[in-house]
Amino acid sequence: DIVMTQTPLSSPVTLGQPASISCRSSESLVHSDGNTYLSWYQLRPGQPPRLLIYKISNRFAGVPDRFSGSGAGTDFILTISRVEAEDVGIYYCMQATQFPRTFGQGTRVDIK
Amino acid sequence: QVQLVQSGAEVKTPGASVKISCKASGYAFINYFMHWVRQAPGQSLEWMGIISPVTTYRHYAQKFQGRVTMTSDTSTSTIYMELSSLTSDDTAVYYCVRADVQDFDSWGQGTLVTVSS
Numbered sequence: 001d002i003v004m005t006q007t008p009l010s011s012p013v014t015l016g017q018p019a020s021i022s023c024r025s026s027e028s029l030v031h032s033d034g035n036t037y038l039s040w041y042q043l044r045p046g047q048p049p050r051l052l053i054y055k056i057s058n059r060f061a062g063v064p065d066r067f068s069g070s071g072a073g074t075d076f077i078l079t080i081s082r083v084e085a086e087d088v089g090i091y092y093c094m095q096a097t098q099f100p101r102t103f104g105q106g107t108r109v110d111i112k
Numbered sequence: 113q114v115q116l117v118q119s120g121a122e123v124k125t126p127g128a129s130v131k132i133s134c135k136a137s138g139y140a141f142i143n144y145f146m147h148w149v150r151q152a153p154g155q156s157l158e159w160m161g162i163i164s165p166v167t168t169y170r171h172y173a174q175k176f177q178g179r180v181t182m183t184s185d186t187s188t189s190t191i192y193m194e195l196s197s198l199t200s201d202d203t204a205v206y207y208c209v210r211a212d213v214q215d216f217d218s219w220g221q222g223t224l225v226t227v228s229s
Contacts, residue, residue: 050219
């Protein structure tokens with residue numbers, strides 16, 4: 001199974017400041033079709049997870065442009081350019097290149 | 113809009129089975145694979161398996177092989193996930209998820225399953 005490792009596990013951030021979350025996979029996520037199926041999800045209290053970013057850097061419909069994704073191969077980053085109060089939650093990376101689908105441990109973002 | 117509405121919370125005793133439903137609406141049910149993902153208290157998200165709503169294709173995580181059964185009813189646009197031989201480790205929120213190609217673009221509201229004697 002592909003192991004997904006996120007750092008940090010907790011990220012206290014000042015409102016309006018940036019936040020970055022790293023996600024590393026135990027092997028390359030480049031699929032045989034040429035795509036890299038690395039996505040990011042946000043989990044807010046009392047809500048189901050929400051897709052933010054797919055295929056490394058594509059923002060899903062309705063996701064604010066302060067969220068961005070980057071990376072390649074085995075190393076990926078989710079960046080929130082200016083954290084807002086509604087961004088508090090837990091963020092997960094997930095790989096969908098191979099079965100089983102696997103998630104990172106989650107990174108908790110909260111306000112200092 | 114896409115909606116995935118799951119059945120309500122369940123309380124089960126160890127050794128029992130649970131069957132959760134997920135009714136889809138707002139899109140062409142037969143065109144999208146569906147997954148089940150769970151989250152135990154304090155834990156990360158855990159993928160359980162994938163089901164085609166119209167073919168016999170299923171693929172389960174090895175951890176759940178022999179204990180999980182995923183089914184589909186195209187007449188009601190509903191998928192089901194049954195998990196047997198429950199233990200306290202199965203206490204979790206269970207989500208059905210629609211997959212647009214490989215991306216989990218829509219999630220059900222979640223169903224809390226509590227396993228307790």
